Amino acid sequence: MKGREVVLLMPARVDTKYFHQNVKPFADIEFVSGRIRFIDLDNSSKEPVNAPFPSIICHYAKKVKLSGKAERMFGDIFNAD
Numbered sequence: 401m402k403g404r405e406v407v408l409l410m411p412a413r414v415d416t417k418y419f420h421q422n423v424k425p426f427a428d429i430e431f432v433s434g435r436i437r438f439i440d441l442d443n444s445s446k447e448p449v450n451a452p453f454p455s456i457i458c459h460y461a462k463k464v465k466l467s468g469k470a471e472r473m474f475g476d477i478f479n480a481d
Contacts, residue, residue: 427458
């Protein structure tokens with residue numbers, strides 16, 4: 401399925417080159433307060449587990465120009481006509 405609107409939940413790795421080239425210039429970004437908690441669906445843990453990293457929600461709502469690895473991975477999604 402191709403489209404122009406994509407919402408991603410991803411680690412908040414704001415200190416990386418990838419973030420500054422492919423996320424910050426193109427996405428509306430919301431920082432998630434605190435750590436996301438995950439429920440273990442196979443019941444091997446009785447309590448929810450915190451993510452080991454902070455998270456962000458990225459909303460891409462228009463055509464974007466990705467570079468390098470991001471273009472190879474997501475280009476057909478972001479650049480659909």
